[in-house]
Amino acid sequence: MATERPLPNLWHATAPAAPGTAPLTGELRCDVAIIGGGFTGLSAALHLAEMGVKAAVIEARTIGHGGSGRNVGLVNAGMWVKPDDLIATLGAEAGNRLLHELGAGPSLVYELVAKHAMACEAVRNGTLHMAVSAEGLNEIREREAQWQKRGAPVEVLPAEKAHVLSGAEGFTGALLDRRAGTIQPLAYARGLARAAIAAGAEIFTDTPLLAAERKGDLWKLEAGRGTLTARHVIVATNAYGAMVNGTPWKAQTRELTILPFFQFATNPLADRVAERILPERQGAWDTGLVMTSFRMDQENRLIFGSIGRLDAMAEGTHRAFAARSLRKLFPYIGDFRFEYWWDGRIGMTTNNLPVVHELAPNVISVSGYNGRGIAPGTVFGRALARHVTGDGSAIPLAQTPITADPWRNVKSAFYHAGAQAKHFIDRRF
Structure with a gap:
């Protein structure tokens, strides 16, 4: 697995504790093995367990380690592709179905939050x-x-x-x-995990997938220090799949361009300031070429994000840009400091829509949420659960072969360098 530079992540600091989990050891059999402990995998595990299906999740790191514990926390409806453009790409029937399913995505998220009493700062004011x-x-x-x-x-x-x-x-x-709202994303992921375990699913953390072999009509997965045998496999690693070595299904990551995104969170702001910034607590993002976002948390921290990676060379530039932006956007903000900062990976596809693949017999994956992982991940997790239990029409998107993007590494490097250059200049005057 790739190493990462540790950064102080607000969501890790403020989320309720994760449910107790441990690495997989020994041999385990289940009906469905799920690779990845983020929104998609945990939603699939929860819905499978509620149907009485024995499901097991293997997560290479911790629950919500990837994008589910790093994103802005906007529970958006639909994709960011305009509806007419989406239909032009997929056709009227498929396009309208996907628009309907994802348009209702926030309702599913907030229904699960209420049903399972998840403490995740859920606010649905748009x-x-x-x-x-x-x-x-x-x-x-x-x-x-x-x-x-x-x-x-x-x-x-x-x-x-x-x-x-x-x-x-x-x-x-x-x-x-x-239709939309905000949430504490890692708290929501941990809430899904807790609900899935309560319903009967098993979750194993610090359990990277090492190898997979087809044995008759079953899959034998070597994971961590154990083996997991299942009839069906759901691959739900999205932009973080490349962190796992040895899997024969790693090819799916070749079609994703990685768009880095960072966030800085201030200290809790004074009430007189906080009540003026997003007073109804909507989350916000803009139409800029290099997009920025801002939102508040329940402790009155202002969270600002934009495209870029917080590596040792770029962090200072992005930090200065974030500070300038907050003073420009909110001239009454007064003194503040950044208490937390972190970054993550967004998996982008060439048409800016998710992709569903049958990677091998009884192995299915979904990836490429293009920056909208919370509601779509929850919706597709439920759909994958229904699919592997026999509902052939459950997934609101046609399965396609993997189409590698030969320019993805170039584009990823361009996003990183371009954002750093733009942030060095922007909002200085």
Whole structure:
């Protein structure tokens, strides 16, 4: 597995403790083996266990170690691809089904949170897509028109109203999506894990997949210090699959371009300041070419994110940009310091839509959430659970062969270097 530079992650500091787990040892048989302990894998495990199916999750590190414990925590509806563009790519029937399933994704997330009493700072007051310039305003108006004709509760707010709901300066408007909301993502992942275990699933952490071999109609997986035998395998590693060596299914990572994303979280802000920033606690992101995001947590920390990786060379540039941005967006913020900072990987596909693959007989995967992992991961986890138990129409996306992107490494390097260069310049004047 690849090594990572340890960074102080707010979600790790504030999430309730994970349920007790241990590495896999010895031999275990189950109906469905799930590789990856993030939103998708844990949702699949929970839904399988609730159907009475014996499911086991193997996670190379800890629950939510990958994108599930690093993202912004916006529970978005749909993908960021505009609805009409999505249908142009997939066709009317498949496209409308995916739009329906993912449009209802936040409802599934918040239903699970309520059903299992998850302590994860869940707030469902919508999200704000902030428009940068007249061009950005035109973009969100297109999104409004396309979603409204499908009955979605979305609305473009003028600049004045956008300022009131965001507390931020400089935006020309905002698209309010009332289906959506925010969550503490790692707390939600741990909540899914706890619910899955209570329903009868088994979860093994510090258990990397080392090898897999087909034995008749079963799969024998070497994982950690044990073996796991199952009829069906769900691969739910997404952008972090390349961290696992030895698996014959690692080829799926060749089609994902890795988009790095960082976040900085301030100290808890004074009440008089915090009540002006996102007073209804929507999460926000903008239409900028190099996107930025901002939201609050329940302790009144302001969390700011953008594209980039916090390696030793780039961290100072991104930190300075984050500080300048907060002072520019919120000129009344006063003194603050960053208490936490962390980064993660977003798995991007060439068409900006998820991909579903049958990697081998009875081995299925989904990846490429393109920065929207919470609701889609939960939806696809449930769909994969239904699929492996015999519902051939459960997955709202056609299975396709893996199509490697020969430019993915070049694009990943460009995103990292380009974001660093832009952040060195931006918001200095």
